Amino acid sequence: MLHSESIRTCSDETQRHTTFSRRSVPVTSCLAAFLIALAFQATGQSTSAREQPTLGVRSVKLLEQDGLKFKDLNRNGQLDKYEDWRLSAQERSRDLLTKMSLEQKVGFMLISTTRLKNDQSFGTATAKEPITSDFNEEDLVASQNMFTRKPLPTPIMNAAGTTKAVTQFHLRHFILRANVSARTTAEWANKLQALCEGDGLGIPAIVASNPRNHITASAAIGTSVGKTVFSAWPGELGLSAMRDLKLVREFADIARQEWSAVGLRKGYMYMADLATEPRWQRIEGTFGEDAQWAGQMMTEIVYGFQGKTLGAGSVAVTTKHFPGGGSGEGGQDPHFDWGKKEVFPGGKFANNLIPFKAAIKAGTSSIMPYYSLPADTKFEPIAYAYNRAIIHDLLRTELGFTGIINSDTGPIEMMPWGAENLSIQERYKRTLEAGVNLYSGTADPANLLATVKSGTVDTKLIDDSVLRLLLEKFNLGLFENPYVDEAAAERLVGNAQFQARADLAHRKSIVLLRNETGLLPLKPQTKVYFDANAAKTGGSATAATSYTINDGKYPITFVATPDEADVVVLWLKPSAKSLFASDGSPIYLSLSKNAIDVAYVNALAAKKPTIVAINYSNPWVIDEIYRKEANTGIKGVLATFGTTSDALLDIVTGKFSPTGKMPFTTPSSEAAVQQQKEDVPGYEEGGGYALFNYNEGLTYKGGNKKLSVSKR
Template identity: 65%
Template sequence: MKVEIQNAAPLQGNSTLRKGMKHAGLALFVASIMLAGMDTPVQAQNSRSKATRQPVLGHRSAKILKVGALEFKDLNKNGKLDKYEDWRLPNDVRANDLVSKMSVEEKVGFMLISTTRLQGDWSFDENPRKDVIGSGFNEVDIVRKINMFTHKPLDYPMIYAAGTTKGVTQFHLRHFIIRANTTNKIIAEWSNNLQALCESNGLGIPAIVASNPRNHITKDASIGLSVGKTGFSTWPGELGLAAMRDVKLVSEFADIARQEWAAVGIRKGYMYMADLATEPRWQRIEGTFGEDADLASEMIKAVTLGFQGQKLGAGSVAVTTKHFPGGGPVVDGQDPHFDWGKNQHYPGGMLEFHLKPFKAAIDAGTSAIMPYYSIPLDTKYEKVAFAYNKGVLQDLLRDQLGFKGIINSDTGPIYMMPWGAEHLSLTERYKKTMEAGINLYSGSADPTKLLETVKSGMVDMKLVDNSVHRLLLEKFELGLFENPYVDVAYAEKIVGSKAFQDKADLAYRKSIVLLRNESSALPLKKKTKVYFESYFQKKGTPSPSNVYTSTNHNYDIEFVNTPEEADQIVLWITPGSKTLFDSDGSALHLSLSKNAVDVDYVNKLTAKKPTILVMNYTNPWVIDEIYDDKNKKNIKGVVATFGTSTDALLDVLTGKFNPSGKMPFTTPISEEAVLKQRSDVPGYLEGPDYPLFKFDEGLRF
């Protein structure tokens, strides 16, 4: 075998790479192959036929090895073609070879995924600076001495996020979570810079960058939950996608988002939530697909296949389905990020019901699954958090459900949320979680204690090698070893494009649910004088009310400044519920008066004129304070939204778009009904005295 070494060239000067990007860019090239139902180059090379189709090689510092007419990257810079560098070989063979070459330190660093920060990103600091975010690296470690969720002292200070260069070169990190919300160009440039750093170091193993959802309107856009509205195409929230009852459009959403994510170099998603919204007070319902296991299963299958394809390939974004075995049935709605919410129970005996969406994710080939922090009650399993729970992760997830992929811990089960294992030392916690089945640890950038656990002989080295092998397979399947780089100009062109947003705008409209329409009050009649007020109490704002008074609109109605001038009032309420990370352990409520709505003001307003009440649902709100026999006589229509635009809502209200959405959950008729419900049981099974608006309810004109 004749091997020639060719000097490396910068990305922009790589002729092989330019060929793949010549016209529409590499991402479009890959997307067109996937949409045509063909294998991507990486998928083709995985077949037993060992096809020799030359893939695009993106490189900065690695030299190129030539074998006949074929080219390969010399990632470890030893001047010869190693098995892991040979794209003709099966990925399993390549992964085995690379595992054999990695030091213990490299393997341990490879088992951590931590937050990484762009230059100028200080969002995790206690008193964050407001610098302009750039595409360089933030080299400052974030050392936590206090639990960022419970605000209690940690037993051992943890490096939550390491300086990027230090993380790559000293800690051997290759898995990163990006939290920053900045321009598509900056993310793409930063991603290329990160990959170049990784390529220049050690064995040249590329990085994989993960993110929480970036394509949705969300009320609680908190770090660790959702990035919220970004430069990507913006769609309804997950509840809104479920409300559409349009699997084809959900699949299109996921495929569009996949193209946007891959274009900027984000190749792993911490999403989507297969949890069911059966405990209506839980503060994470906004990120679910509702209360029904079958509907959630359809949604999970559609988004998983949309992001990944039938199998992972060069155009895919790997999905991490969460939070196994379903975080919905938490006690009293409290979340296990906090010690006061660490228990999860099944008073209705419906654990199997909550597993359905995870089975759908596994069937669709989800790359990873993330267990939650909770301690299970009322089950046969050990009363310890799911990351520590061998019965749940091995017996149930691996053996019974047949999951073969990566088990990725949620952020911080070792240092911050070790529920049921508080008495164990840090090394004992690592031992128990590794033996339970965790392959990738989220929440710490410092490998010191995990390395101590491994080097001490507390765990079988086979567990480490097995985890590293699984993690490497994901990278090989995504084609990152051949080309982890992106075309920045193409990312700017495709991400958030009009064509993509037009599809999202259709989803906005299809997600809206018409619940009541007394005397055919909707659609609004032509020339109607409308007082349109949106009501949402935001922190730091003096008033929750915003009156829509635009004269530049395409509706055959007149917007007026006061309710007294109006023929019809439209009142769009978004309850100001306490965000997840503002929790303090006090009781959670769904009534509007307990969620920043002045019900006296609302009732006085709706008494003035016939009213269309629009409720934005992030939880199944109880609205009996404004919609009961006494107060609802003037409310002629009720509409539900789940994160949508003003234009979309007005298109429905004026009849430009006939509503077609259906409720993704049941709303309780009263707070008393909430207290009587069983946390693991969907509202539609709670009996006739429970619902105001029923699951699957929705009218058309």
């Protein structure tokens, strides 16, 4: 991993000093910082135990001892062990633990949504003013499940007013859902850290987020933020399809720099779940169906975000959803009662563990259990957050995970599968004894505090959890400097150099599956009708007007109607019912059941040679428009996984030769989907199952002499 301060800014306007081991180097460009950081990475040098770190201070005084400076976080005028950055994170954590009250410890074990002023995350969108970097001081108390919108037996506090959360509830872990500018995020993060610095023991906050760097068809609160000001990369399946682990590591390191620049230091990501059940609505967030490859992807992701160890420039990774959530019965999701069972008809439970083992070996900071309960295994049929045999015996003891076990959002109040008959306090007790360290879903610590005070829970479990959480904060350097440079963040996030690398990834993520008669790449001067808006059921197709006039980027000629064209290029983007709109009805993968006007596609293909690109957020069944044995007008098939029109056109016109490989198998028919086993990867389903195979992908003759993206 690059040094934590490898790139302070991508502007030459101001010369800044970046501190490295034992010396200070003036850095005037991103490239200089990058090269210096690489040199230190290669030599393995690290900060001396006695080297003065940068101390970020807003309100507390600095203490001086032996010519060194320290923050007096608890304002007692003396240097406590937890304030002494020369000591180990373990020693500092144990000292701070002894100073925390029970109320502070319990508040420390909650992570909840936090909101900026006018931010309506999870609430009713009523604010007319823009979101700002000030605090939202309103509590958000919900009487319905924040995800499913189903009534709750007892209201819960999804989010607390910021000042109240910090000073009264003692919360120091937060989830940011808002999608705002880099400067706004950085300004807000600094205000939050200043509030924490001025309260009690001065314990800093850690702010987490779902992914923010991907083009996705299913952005939603709780899964992915979607398009943001951060560099925009292919979806997770697209990163996997690149088959380029080096570029995956580079992606993660670039994202790390962007996240840490705005004060986001923890990721609720990435999914180590396997895409073995093609109907599951969260496949888009996985790295595909092959366990070994997913494990290699997770290794690069963890190293890219965290480094080989957590440090001052790291973003802590939360790997999810243990022990794998990709084999839900019938493809249903455990956010719902009808999807709570995870089944293993193929006996492949152990296969799910392979990517998690890789993440653990790489040092992932946290692991998140899913809501599911195992339905046909040796394990008790109770949700994984309650399942001691899964969390303690398997994850902690057998797999040797020593980090934080972070519950998914709401297993106590909203999705307590298998524990529905337990009281709230009994649920907390059961999950604590199973091994949960950090609870997501509520901002109010009252029920957890009451559980601990009842005397039914061993307080050693509380201390163990708090110690693990403190260690993460100390290792991330948050006690020394949790603040960020707001102006530098604005310059760094989404900069042109970062996006250029993302643009390369987009092109490498596209898979060429069929090229009948060698129609691709399209010859110069070919007249092309390009419909990039996905022919939707119930509405007429609309041509991508920005491509009716060629501005010199491509050697082809765009036309306004199919009748004028030599070749039709259709980019189909099937879309299933959104995850949180699920009603338990059977899930189908045919195009006609997922918002594609099949008749329109077939009519065009009957008249003109047609190239079809399909955005595979699931392994869609495309036999309504293309079959192996049928001689249709479709002459080429490409697969995309969250990308841009420019990237697709670079492939179609031959400016970039396709190199991607399929991250999963696509079924040949709807019948094949309904007959497959939920836990078995498609490449093991037997003859007749696959239309396109796992790892399948063609290229053009000659390929890419140099994999790069031409400047525009």
